[in-house]
Amino acid sequence: MISNTLSKHTITALVQDKPGVLNRISSMFRRRGFNISSLAVGQSESETLSRMTFVVDGDDKVVEQVTKHLHKLIDVIKVTDISEENVISRELALIKVKAGAEHRDQVMQISSMFRANIIDVSKDFLLVEATGDENKINSLINLLRDIGISEVMRTGSVAMNRASNKGSKKIKQSIVSTRKWDEAASV
Amino acid sequence: MKLNGSQLICESLLLEGVESIFGLPGGAILPLYQTLPEYPSLKHILVRHEQGASHAADGFARVSGKPGVAWATSGPGATNLVTGIATAQMDSVPIVVITGQVPRAAIGSDAFQETDTTGITLPVTKHNYLVMDASEIPQIIKEAFHIASTGRPGPVLIDVPKDVQTEETEFDSETFATNYKNIKIDLPGYKPTLEGNIAQIKRAIKLIEDSQKPIILAGHGIIFSNAYEELKDLAEKAQIPVITTLLGISSFPETHVLSAGWPGMHGMAYSSIAIEQADLLIALGMRFDDRITGKPSTFATKSKKIHVDIDPSEISKNIKADVPIVGDIKHVLQKLNPLVKSKSHAKWLKEIEDLKVEHPSLQIRNTEKLLPQYVIKCLDEVTKGDAIIVTGVGQHQMWAAQHYTYTEPKTLVTSGGSGAMGYEVPGAMGAQVARPDKTVWSIAGDGGFQMTMAELATLVENKIPVKFAILNNNFLGMVRQWQEFFFDKDYVATEYSRNPDFVKLAEAFGMLGLKVTEKKQVKSAIQKAMDYDGPALIDFVVEEEENVYPMIPAGQSVENLIEEPNPEKAVSS
Ligand SMILES: Cc1ncc(C[n+]2csc(CCOP(=O)(O)OP(=O)(O)O)c2C)c(N)n1
Ligand SMILES: [Mg+2]
Numbered sequence: 001m002i003s004n005t006l007s008k009h010t011i012t013a014l015v016q017d018k019p020g021v022l023n024r025i026s027s028m029f030r031r032r033g034f035n036i037s038s039l040a041v042g043q044s045e046s047e048t049l050s051r052m053t054f055v056v057d058g059d060d061k062v063v064e065q066v067t068k069h070l071h072k073l074i075d076v077i078k079v080t081d082i083s084e085e086n087v088i089s090r091e092l093a094l095i096k097v098k099a100g101a102e103h104r105d106q107v108m109q110i111s112s113m114f115r116a117n118i119i120d121v122s123k124d125f126l127l128v129e130a131t132g133d134e135n136k137i138n139s140l141i142n143l144l145r146d147i148g149i150s151e152v153m154r155t156g157s158v159a160m161n162r163a164s165n166k167g168s169k170k171i172k173q174s175i176v177s178t179r180k181w182d183e184a185a186s187v
Numbered sequence: 188m189k190l191n192g193s194q195l196i197c198e199s200l201l202l203e204g205v206e207s208i209f210g211l212p213g214g215a216i217l218p219l220y221q222t223l224p225e226y227p228s229l230k231h232i233l234v235r236h237e238q239g240a241s242h243a244a245d246g247f248a249r250v251s252g253k254p255g256v257a258w259a260t261s262g263p264g265a266t267n268l269v270t271g272i273a274t275a276q277m278d279s280v281p282i283v284v285i286t287g288q289v290p291r292a293a294i295g296s297d298a299f300q301e302t303d304t305t306g307i308t309l310p311v312t313k314h315n316y317l318v319m320d321a322s323e324i325p326q327i328i329k330e331a332f333h334i335a336s337t338g339r340p341g342p343v344l345i346d347v348p349k350d351v352q353t354e355e356t357e358f359d360s361e362t363f364a365t366n367y368k369n370i371k372i373d374l375p376g377y378k379p380t381l382e383g384n385i386a387q388i389k390r391a392i393k394l395i396e397d398s399q400k401p402i403i404l405a406g407h408g409i410i411f412s413n414a415y416e417e418l419k420d421l422a423e424k425a426q427i428p429v430i431t432t433l434l435g436i437s438s439f440p441e442t443h444v445l446s447a448g449w450p451g452m453h454g455m456a457y458s459s460i461a462i463e464q465a466d467l468l469i470a471l472g473m474r475f476d477d478r479i480t481g482k483p484s485t486f487a488t489k490s491k492k493i494h495v496d497i498d499p500s501e502i503s504k505n506i507k508a509d510v511p512i513v514g515d516i517k518h519v520l521q522k523l524n525p526l527v528k529s530k531s532h533a534k535w536l537k538e539i540e541d542l543k544v545e546h547p548s549l550q551i552r553n554t555e556k557l558l559p560q561y562v563i564k565c566l567d568e569v570t571k572g573d574a575i576i577v578t579g580v581g582q583h584q585m586w587a588a589q590h591y592t593y594t595e596p597k598t599l600v601t602s603g604g605s606g607a608m609g610y611e612v613p614g615a616m617g618a619q620v621a622r623p624d625k626t627v628w629s630i631a632g633d634g635g636f637q638m639t640m641a642e643l644a645t646l647v648e649n650k651i652p653v654k655f656a657i658l659n660n661n662f663l664g665m666v667r668q669w670q671e672f673f674f675d676k677d678y679v680a681t682e683y684s685r686n687p688d689f690v691k692l693a694e695a696f697g698m699l700g701l702k703v704t705e706k707k708q709v710k711s712a713i714q715k716a717m718d719y720d721g722p723a724l725i726d727f728v729v730e731e732e733e734n735v736y737p738m739i740p741a742g743q744s745v746e747n748l749i750e751e752p753n754p755e756k757a758v759s760s
Contacts, residue, residue, distance in 0.1 A: 016376065020317075024309060030308050061503070068500035073492060074314045076374040 008037060009056050009063045010159045016075040017043065017050045024073050025052070028032040034058065037154030038134075039156050040091070043102075053089075053158045055134070082161045089159035092157065093137045095128040098148035105145060114140045125150065133157070189358045192321035192352040193222035194284065195483050197229055198360070199328035202256075202367045205256050206230055207247065207612075207620050210241035213260025214288030215683045218352035231456040231622065232649055235263050235641035239613035241271020243641070244282040245329060245618025248275070250415070250575060252337045255617060258285040262300030265346075266307065271609055272342045273311040277604025278434060279407060281340035283331050284308075290350040291319060304346045313341030325363075329370050337497040338379030340411055379497055383514035383522060391469075393492045395425060398467035398491075400535045402447070403429045406515050407603075408472015408496060409438035410487045415596055417475065417520035418471065419443075424524065426532040428539055430458045432473045432601045435638045437593040447539055448548075451479040453585040456546035456737045459745050461539050462487050468496045472516045475505040476604070477742070485669035485744040496520050522555060546750065548737050549589055555705055559583060559658040559729040565592035566628060566656060571715045575600065576624040579611035579635030579663035583658040585735045587630040609638030615653045616642055633659040633686055643696040652717045655724040660731045661686055668734050672749070691728035699723035 012068050013018060014023050022041065029036055035057040044051040063081060071079045099107050100123070101165055107126050111118055116130035134157055190198065196219060200208070202441075207230045212220045223231055234240045237259040259268050265286040265417045275282045289298040305315045314334050316327050322680030324347075331343040358366060397399060410419050418439055422429050428447040429439045433454075439446055448458035462468065468490045473479075480486040483505055494508035495516055502511040512519055513680055528544055562580065563586050564572070572592040577600040584601055593599050600618050615629035645650040664714040668679040693700025700717045703712045716723035736751035 019267060020305065023306070027309050071376075072500050074374060074377045093633070175652065 006058075007059070008158065009058065009066075009081060010087055010089060011054045011056055011063070011067060011070070012050045012080050012082060012159060013054070013076050014044060014075065014078040015047050015050050015052060018075060021050070021075045024075060025070065028069055028073060029066075032065070032069060034062065034069075037063050038091070038154075040156040040158045041130055042158070053156070073092055081163070082159060086162045087159050088162060089157045090131055091134060091135045091137055091157045092155045093130045093141070094151075094153040095130065095141060095144055095149060096151040097126045097128060097144050098124060098150045099126050099158075100124055107144065110140070110143050116140060188339075189355050190358045190360055190363060191222075192270045192318075192324055193219040194225070194360070195321060195324040195356060195363075196328065196347070196352070197222055197226040198363050199325050200229060200256065200365060201226065202364060203328065203332045204253065207232060208256045208258060209234055209237075209243040209247075209617070210258040211237055211240060211260070211264065213264045213287065213300070214590055215261035215289055215349045216258060216264070216285075216347075216352070217260075218349060219258070219287065220284075221260065221565055230367065232616075232645065234613070234645050236639065237267035238270050238344055238609065239616070239639055239642040240412075241268040241282065241284060241611035241679070242274065242607070242610050243617035243620070243642075243695075244276075244284070244703065245271055245275045246577060246600055247621045248280050248282055248616035248617070249278075250597050250618040251621035252411075252597070253621075254281040254283050255287070256283050258287075260287045260300065261289055261304065262302045263305070264300075264427075265304040269307060269311065270605075272308055273615075274342065274602050274607045274610065275342040275606040276313065278602065279340050280342070281335040283328075283335050284344040285340060286344065286346050286629040288317070288346045288348040288612055291348045292350075294348065297557065301359070302374075305344070307342050309343070310343050313339075315344040315346065317346045317348075318348070321351045322356045324351075324359065325743070328368055329367065330372055330374060333537055334374070334377065338377070339496075344736050356758070360437040361685045367502070375698075379515075380499070380513045381515040383495065383496070383519035384585045385513040385711075387510055387512045388519065388523050388526070391523060394467055394491055394493055394510060395427075395527060399532070400490075400538075401425070401427045401467040401469060402462060402465040402490075403427050403468045404432065404462075404468055404473050405429055405435040405438045405652070406432045406471060406473025407434035407438075409435060410596060412472060413596075414496075414517040414520055416441070416458045417517055417524060420524050421520055421527060421655065424554065425527050425530045428461070428471065428536060430462065432476070432479060432603075433588055435473060435602065436588055437596050441592050442592040442594055445536075448543075449588070451476075451591070452481070452739050453735050453737070454479075454509075455543075455548040456748055456750055457539065457548065459664060459737075459739065460542055460546065463690070463745050464538070465490045468492045470496075471495060471520075474501045479506060481739050481744045481747075485746075494632065507672050517628040521682070535690060539575045542624050542655050546737075548750070550751075551590075554750075555728045556708065557704060557709070557727065559660070559727070559733055560586050560590050561706065562656060562658060562709055562729065563630065565709045566630075566713055567591045569710055569717070570626060570628065574598070574628045575618050575622060577601070577611055577627060577653075579613035579628045579632045580606045580608045581632045581635065581663070582660070582668065582735045583630050583632045583664070585665075586658070604726065608632065608635035609751045611635050611655075611746070612639040612642045615655075616646055619651050619653050624734045629653055629655045631655050631657045632664065633657055633661060633683060633689075634663045637687075640692070643693070643698060643724075652721050652722065652723075654722070656713075657724065657726050658688065658729050659686065659726050660729050661733055664733075665735070667732070671732070671734065671739070673740070682736065689724060693724040700726070702726045702728065704728045727743055
């Protein structure tokens with residue numbers, strides 16, 4: 001979809017941990033032409049539910065449609081657009097840097113500035129492990145690129161809203177209280 | 188007696204109130220079939236092609252308001268169902284489809300007739316299931332019927348591996364009915380909003396009060412929600428003209444003074460123009476389909492929009508809503524109507540009346556030729572507007588929607604969103620099974636009819652007395668019309684130069700067949716078909732290159748409306 005205010009939005013979804021759920025979700029994104037820039041999935045606080053974090057490209061209208069269509073899937077229990085809120089987002093990156101002895105210090109220096117760890121060293125390579133928000137990982141990768149990167153593996157962001165971390169007691173309630181579509185739709 | 192998977196399916200269907208199932212057997216669904224004789228109250232209608240089964244279930248559902256049921260075997264059986272499933276999905280029709288699947292252990296091995304049925308149908312179902320344990324069947328069937336028939340209705344598919352059908356479970360036939368009743372539907376991710384938000388309803392009231400030129404756009408949702416009375420109350424109380432969508436036809440009596448036609452690509456010109464002139468659109472259970480809006484950015488720019496729909500994702504999807512109300516129309520109108528003040532809008536109604544006179548879209552030109560529109564007019568007359576009309580897709584569909592007078596709910600059954608040619612035969616079969624007491628007329632195209640005419644055998648075999656009016660123009664007429672308008676009459680691959688003899692064909696199937704080539708034969712043939720005890724077909728050999736007017740070309744707006752050329756000038760074409 002064309003839009004003039006393209007930006008990245010972070011959406012989280014609480015979904016049933018059942019076979020095929022990821023397929024339902026990715027199929028919906030593909031079919032409706034929505035762009036996912038990253039996706040991370042893992043178990044939630046409940047054994048039967050997973051939580052997904054999507055980073056989606058698009059304007060407000062696109063994001064409104066994405067959240068509504070996600071919510072329309074029977075296996076999706078709760079959808080939250082947390083882009084606007086006080087969100088903490090982190091991803092993990094493993095970066096293999098091509099660096100012989102002459103560049104090791106430089107890599108270590110850069111890594112320590114980013115609070116990243118060197119987790120493996122060989123004659124020609126260093127393996128850097130970093131966590132942080134997307135921008136931080138991007139900056140780190142940019143700096144390391146000048147030295148020489150041979151492989152990058154990123155998990156995609158997982159995100160959580162500071163205020164929403166209320167512990168498991170509230171979960172039942174949040175499952176029942178889905179969002180107020182009427183208001184959401186009038187953006 | 189302990190129940191196995193197949194018995195659980197049959198028992199559960201009976202408890203859901205299912206009476207008829209449309210289907211065709213094969214290896215992977217055979218255990219289920221061999222169980223059927225134990226359940227004589229489940230009436231199975233054996234079709235000739237599985238597309239017939241899914242369309243028939245859809246036609247049944249549209250007319251009865253209850254979920255239709257179709258089933259078929261794995262692989263090609265399942266893929267043949269897909270057109271009917273997609274049709275139901277596009278028009279929000281509740282059907283439950285069961286497919287056989289290869290045994291659990293063989294799944295993923297490319298076994299004989301294995302197809303990823305849940306994968307294929309995922310984007311064209313409201314939800315689907317692969318059953319991996321027979322004891323889950325009752326829960327799944329209960330959920331399936333619930334999901335199919337509530338919220339925004341739609342198709343649900345259940346894929347059942349062959350060995351699940353034979354697997355014995357702990358359920359006992361003695362206690363099953365009670366067990367089934369006690370199953371709790373536990374779908375935390377599925378809670379349709381029924382009650383509209385009162386704050387939004389109040390905002391809607393304000394817009395209605397401020398409006399000088401309001402219009403109600405009534406869609407399929409009115410029919411699903413059974414909100415006919417509420418719609419009439421709202422329209423009458425505030426004197427708001429009602430325009431329906433194609434699928435909303437029959438949700439408001441077309442004989443009512445406030446009825447203002449239907450708009451869009453082949454709708455009435457005055458309806459489309461009125462929408463442009465309105466200052467308020469009250470959209471009820473409709474989705475601003477592109478056949479109505481044309482180019483969305485130029486659609487109804489002078490008006491504010493109140494959009495009521497049970498599916499939040501429809502609101503502001505195509506056209507931005509000023510007041511969004513998510514809810515079931517009936518519930519919403521029950522809250523809204525009492526707050527609406529009585530008004531008259533006499534000036535506005537007069538303006539619309541004048542538009543109707545200036546743009547007489549439904550006039551049939553005076554000629555001795557047999558015009559398809561004339562056939563529909565005669566059908567309307569002879570049946571006194573009291574038949575259920577089922578159509579295929581194309582020119583005949585538009586004429587059927589234009590020239591028949593629909594006054595009772597659920598009397599027009601047509602594939603709108605999907606536009607599935609071939610719907611006219613099995614769709615009519617399903618409609619007639621749902622309402623054996625009614626006359627069902629299928630208004631068919633010679634093209635679409637030939638896609639599914641194998642089901643004539645099913646009609647005769649099961650004594651399902653559908654009457655067919657084939658508007659035979661020896662063309663894929665609607666496509667030919669596009670070629671005439673937009674491709675300089677370059678009729679590539681749209682002429683059927685050697686259609687079969689439909690009368691002989693009818694006779695070969697064991698039904699009454701009649702052929703009509705002249706105006707004066709039309710009414711008596713219709714009467715004869717209706718008097719005949721059983722399915723009948725009339726081959727109306729109509730004017731070949733007749734066009735559907737008016738027309739707003741795809742993606743354009745009312746400014747580009749093409750109205751019928753002056754009859755004097757039109758004679759040569
Ligand atoms: C299954 C399918 N294939 C193709 C089309 C494209 N199409 C739309 S209308 C039409 C012509 C239909 O011909 P016919 O059934 O004879 O009806 P007519 O328009 O002549 O009344 C075609 C081919 C379609 N809607 N459905
Ligand atoms: Mg034709």
